[in-house]
Amino acid sequence: MKEGEALRSVTKQITQEAISEYAAASGDMNPIHVDQEFAAQSQFGGTIAHGMMVAASVSEMMIAEFGMDWIESGRLKLRFRAPVYPGSGITAYGKVKRVREADGGSEVVCSVGVRSESGEDAVTGEATVKTEAPG
Amino acid sequence: MSVDFATLETGQELSDKSYVLDAQTVERYIGAVGDGSGIYQPADDRPIVPAMAVAALGLRGIVADLGIPEGTVHAGQELDFSAVVRVGDALRCRAVLSQNTVRGETRLVSLRLTVEDGVGRQVMTGKTTLLMPGGVAHA
Numbered sequence: 001m002k003e004g005e006a007l008r009s010v011t012k013q014i015t016q017e018a019i020s021e022y023a024a025a026s027g028d029m030n031p032i033h034v035d036q037e038f039a040a041q042s043q044f045g046g047t048i049a050h051g052m053m054v055a056a057s058v059s060e061m062m063i064a065e066f067g068m069d070w071i072e073s074g075r076l077k078l079r080f081r082a083p084v085y086p087g088s089g090i091t092a093y094g095k096v097k098r099v100r101e102a103d104g105g106s107e108v109v110c111s112v113g114v115r116s117e118s119g120e121d122a123v124t125g126e127a128t129v130k131t132e133a134p135g
Numbered sequence: 136m137s138v139d140f141a142t143l144e145t146g147q148e149l150s151d152k153s154y155v156l157d158a159q160t161v162e163r164y165i166g167a168v169g170d171g172s173g174i175y176q177p178a179d180d181r182p183i184v185p186a187m188a189v190a191a192l193g194l195r196g197i198v199a200d201l202g203i204p205e206g207t208v209h210a211g212q213e214l215d216f217s218a219v220v221r222v223g224d225a226l227r228c229r230a231v232l233s234q235n236t237v238r239g240e241t242r243l244v245s246l247r248l249t250v251e252d253g254v255g256r257q258v259m260t261g262k263t264t265l266l267m268p269g270g271v272a273h274a
């Protein structure tokens with residue numbers, strides 16, 4: 001991949017049903033995610049998706065681009081900047097920032113993020129992966 | 136179980152959990168996040184577990200051990216994947232407190248995570264940053 005090249009984005013819909021299912025799967029039953037009454041009184045005014053649930057779309061995007069290299073050498077650094085509410089669509093996006101030679105292959109550094117339908121960045125950060133392909 | 140974070144010191148180990156990633160748990164996770172990467176192939180003898188599933192399911196034990204206060208917000212996450220994890224693998228996830236400070240009404244807590252497989256090979260490391268309300272003991 002070349003510097004400046006965009007990654008193939010991943011788009012999905014966040015529903016309360018999926019948030020509740022994620023809560024059950026992850027064991028994170030924080031009421032901010034699953035209790036409408038509690039969440040309504042919070043700073044967010046309603047339930048929100050788990051940060052890791054939203055971040056999963058970034059990893060899915062990186063797998064689509066880099067396959068097993070991501071699974072075996074991926075590095076992710078994310079900040080959760082804004083809540084994602086049920087009923088919102090999200091899009092994981094990314095762009096190659098740097099490519100450099102490393103260990104006979106290359107290390108690819110990408111700026112990544114997740115944007116909600118409103119255009120707000122819910123997640124921003126950086127993803128790094130080592131590939132066997134030369135830089 | 137719940138923990139009074141005001142009493143904890145950096146460097147303290149907060150959680151040490153061993154678990155086996157079974158197909159049912161992984162498939163539930165994949166269904167919830169709508170993972171369409173295809174990396175998980177249920178027909179395989181021992182399917183590959185998506186990297187983020189290893190992280191999320193590793194955090195599950197920490198959540199159970201710490202009794203994270205209601206209203207806690209996940210502010211940041213770092214993850215470093217170093218090896219493939221497959222369904223049926225035995226994993227050990229440990230969390231060490233790396234930051235515990237109060238800013239106004241919020242407690243900022245960071246945990247260093249290490250996940251190893253059954254032979255002691257490191258498969259993932261990470262850092263979780265949480266913003267907790269109040270910075271006080273909780274029920």
